[in-house]
Amino acid sequence: MNRYLEEEYCDGHNQRFARDAASEVDYHLPAPGTRQRREIFRLETERVLGNDWVVRHENRLYQVERQSRHHAPAKSKVIVCEWEDGTVEIQYRGQKLKWHEIGQRPGTPEVANPKRRKPSTPAAAQMPDHPWRRSYQDMQPRPGMVAAAGRLSVAPAYTPP
Numbered sequence: 001m002n003r004y005l006e007e008e009y010c011d012g013h014n015q016r017f018a019r020d021a022a023s024e025v026d027y028h029l030p031a032p033g034t035r036q037r038r039e040i041f042r043l044e045t046e047r048v049l050g051n052d053w054v055v056r057h058e059n060r061l062y063q064v065e066r067q068s069r070h071h072a073p074a075k076s077k078v079i080v081c082e083w084e085d086g087t088v089e090i091q092y093r094g095q096k097l098k099w100h101e102i103g104q105r106p107g108t109p110e111v112a113n114p115k116r117r118k119p120s121t122p123a124a125a126q127m128p129d130h131p132w133r134r135s136y137q138d139m140q141p142r143p144g145m146v147a148a149a150g151r152l153s154v155a156p157a158y159t160p161p
Contacts, residue, residue, distance in 0.1 A: 043082045049074055052106055065098040
């Protein structure tokens with residue numbers, strides 16, 4: 001494939017589409033250095049720092065450590081930076097924060113098997129002849145309801161003189 005591109009296709013393509021530069025001045029910027037490339041090629045996700053100084057990101061919990069002057073107040077927005085190699089960094093206003101990963105939020109008890117509650121139903125609803133168990137066609141009109149032309153309608157409670 002590369003041989004075809006180099007020997008046959010590229011010459012014809014360049015003859016057809018090549019244009020001379022409008023100016024001799026090269027306006028290209030220098031290639032970014034390693035540090036700049038690292039800043040460019042990362043994923044940034046905005047998160048909120050909890051009251052317990054915990055950040056949740058990608059189902060992981062990161063406990064931010066208290067620092068002397070550059071600490072982030074609770075409920076503030078932080079940036080979680082993640083690189084392709086799996087490195088994670090948390091920043092607040094451009095400053096790196098110290099953190100460590102934790103298994104669960106502090107102060108929450110670990111529950112092995114949470115019990116699920118069944119939805120409660122009234123005892124009367126469990127009886128086989130309860131109105132909830134009847135079909136619509138089997139129901140009898142209630143007192144005060146009038147059957148007219150196969151439909152139920154409400155009988156007037158008061159007629160003006």
